[in-house]
Amino acid sequence: MIGWWLLGEALERRSPWIIPNLLATTLYGERAYRPGFIVPTWAGLAGTFAVYCAAGILFAVVGRERKGGWVLVLAGMAAGLALDWFCFRIVLNGLNPLVRIYSPDRLITTSHLLYGAALASYPRFYRQLDPIVEPTVYQAASPVPPPIPDSAAPERRSEELPSDQEIGGGIP
Numbered sequence: 001m002i003g004w005w006l007l008g009e010a011l012e013r014r015s016p017w018i019i020p021n022l023l024a025t026t027l028y029g030e031r032a033y034r035p036g037f038i039v040p041t042w043a044g045l046a047g048t049f050a051v052y053c054a055a056g057i058l059f060a061v062v063g064r065e066r067k068g069g070w071v072l073v074l075a076g077m078a079a080g081l082a083l084d085w086f087c088f089r090i091v092l093n094g095l096n097p098l099v100r101i102y103s104p105d106r107l108i109t110t111s112h113l114l115y116g117a118a119l120a121s122y123p124r125f126y127r128q129l130d131p132i133v134e135p136t137v138y139q140a141a142s143p144v145p146p147p148i149p150d151s152a153a154p155e156r157r158s159e160e161l162p163s164d165q166e167i168g169g170g171i172p
Contacts, residue, residue, distance in 0.1 A: 001048075005107065017035065063122075
């Protein structure tokens with residue numbers, strides 16, 4: 001989604017950092033709304049990254065073990081639009097009116113639709129994970145090798161002295 005913001009602004013021949021800088025005005029004030037990558041840009045990127053990663057985790061938890069398909073893609077796109085409405089129209093409108101005034105609405109809405117469609121790809125990655133099976137009390141962690149038969153054991157030479165490590169053995 002952030003990549004779409006950067007690409008969209010670059011295609012419109014503006015600084016690609018305008019939207020992250022606009023979001024950074026919530027913390028840094030109007031001095032953060034400048035073209036170019038500046039220190040407040042990190043705050044705009046980090047806030048976006050944190051909110052949308054948390055939303056992705058929540059979407060995966062709610063839709064766990066669902067199979068992919070068009071229904072999941074549409075649900076993801078609806079979740080993306082709901083997140084757009086909640087973050088940009090409700091929360092940021094109350095916290096920072098500059099975002100509502102200066103944000104490119106079509107670009108942001110399109111990025112949320114793409115974000116929602118990407119949310120629906122989690123089952124493909126979920127299936128690639130191998131479940132880790134912990135051994136239980138009744139289940140051995142690894143198979144026990146069969147015992148070595150006596151005929152395969154090396155014979156002891158009679159001139160060897162017994163070890164002091166053997167049971168009942170002592171130092172001669």
